[in-house]
Amino acid sequence: MIECPNCHNKELPGALFCRECGAQLVGIAGMSTQTIPGIPTDRLVAEAQKLPSSPTPAAPTGVAVSLHIFDTGEILPLEGRTEFTLGRSAEGQPILPDIDLAPYHAYENGVSRLHASLSLSQGQVSVTDLGSANGTRLNNQKIPPHKPYQLKHGDTVALGKLRIQLLICS
């Protein structure tokens, strides 16, 4: 028996998807992700202009991947599954994103209810914009919706204006 990391439903070995919640249970061969080359000049320009460049906090130990919310400095560990949707909860809406950003001024920062998704597989993390209203930026570059982009430690993802940093503990 294999267990769904999302809803803990038991499936027969060989199952590809959870029948209860629809979560994917296996990796994909040759999944294509696009990498946007990091632009080191960004940081140089920021330093030159003496802008408060935010330091990269240490990732909590024992957790592979976590998110650092710039505005509040909070760190959210990502655990227990391989796919996370990011967004904000709204009253009267039955759909809850896996990571609810409502407490971090998501509404004011233009975060959609289902904004983006993060997927973790074999130490790789990628982000996909889910067709959000205000778009997703990766290191200040807007990414087109519904396409996965690979992330590395320290990358900044902006959902609307809400900036989040990815921390990967190697």
Added chain:
Amino acid sequence: MVDETLYDLLGLPRDATSEEIRRAYREKARRLHPDHNEKPGETQLFIDIQQAYETLSNPEEKQRYDKNLPTQPQTPQPLLTRVQYSRASLTQMADPQLVYVLLELLPRPDADLPTPPLNICLVLDCSTSMQGARLDAVKATAIELVRQMRPQDIISVVRFSDRAESLVPAGMNINRASIETRIQVMQASGGTEIYQGLEAGMTEVRRYCSNNHINHVILITDGRTYGDEEACLRLADLATTQGIGISSLGIGSQWNDRFLDQLTARTGGNSKYIAKAEDIRQFLHEKVIRLGHSYAEHLTYQFETGPGVEVTYAFRLNPETSLLEIANPLIFGSVPRDASHNLLLEFTIRDIPPEDRQTILAKGVITFHIPGQKVQINHRQRLEFSRPVSPEPDTEPPSATLVQAMARLTLYRMQERARQDIEKGQIKEATRRLQNLATHLLAQGQRDLARSVLNEVSHIQQHQAFSEEGDKKIKYGTRSLMLPPGTKEKKS
């Protein structure tokens, strides 16, 4: 056919095993038995297959017979097959496990054949509920189709309500103007008895039914038939054995989708749903174009599974998504000229004994015919699915194509299961599942469909049941997600 061999009689390849011979004989004998057969000449056929079986079931006689068989001309197989498995190997264990198979069937690239003529019958529901926009749209489209038919095509039209009437009998060299008038004056009245319509439609198609034609009944209805479902299903089985396909279009929310799915799947056809009368035109045109693009027709897979193996789910992704009925033989449907026939199969393996190195999932023969070929032969191709067994679970991930296909199918199965939950009275489970489904749909950018699912959730919370309209919207909506990219279907 000239020089028919005993193997041809039984619909088997020459290397058929004794088990296959026995099975084919039984299946044919049951159908052709003088107590059941339908057409003149079938009793003689029954006697012939008995003689064939007597010879082929006796090893000595079989050997003698095989020696005298003329050598078979070596022709390349007309269908290319590609098989993708979800796992490189099965795991040695005593517990059940699953494996998924994506089967692709393609016409050989050098197979350039003329488009075969159509032999189709439109079976039109003229019950009272069709009155107005629906009937008008059906009439207008039927007239357009009659005008578009090539001289070699045969089109017939049957109208039905409580009884059926052949409005335009099948035939060539007909006066098109008079057909149009007859369609134009069609009036709506009475109830919906699908059996009546189907029976009359099949009678029309049968007049010119041959393997050189594409024989198809297109049923258009908006209502529920009562009490004659079983008879209809028997008729569908008969249609399959006679080489006639049945497809259906349900308009609005009142028709019985499960019944029509079952009816059409048995013949390799499919059923579709449209919400509005305006979409009738598009459906019918697409349907007729698709029929004209068929390369191989009536693919039937007669198979044996390995010990402890079971086919637990079968779904056709292309052409025309449809849930297949789990039966032996499996009715695959047709292979288009310009694309592949894609099928997803789920096999459940109960247990694998320690000494096994290889598990046969299924092995058997697909039979079909190619209407465009001048000389008709019953084509047969072997098709086998098997996997090696290893002591350790394999870690190689499945191909992206298979995972994508399964991702879509999972959404369809989630709504299927939500429906089963409701039947069992598990309202909470059903709504939770539908909410999960909506989340996945939103993540894929299917906003409209996701909204329909959420509306349905609130309907279920209030009424403890699906609404008739939402039910079909979600079922056929998630189904149309599975069409390969590029074949856009209009959302209804």
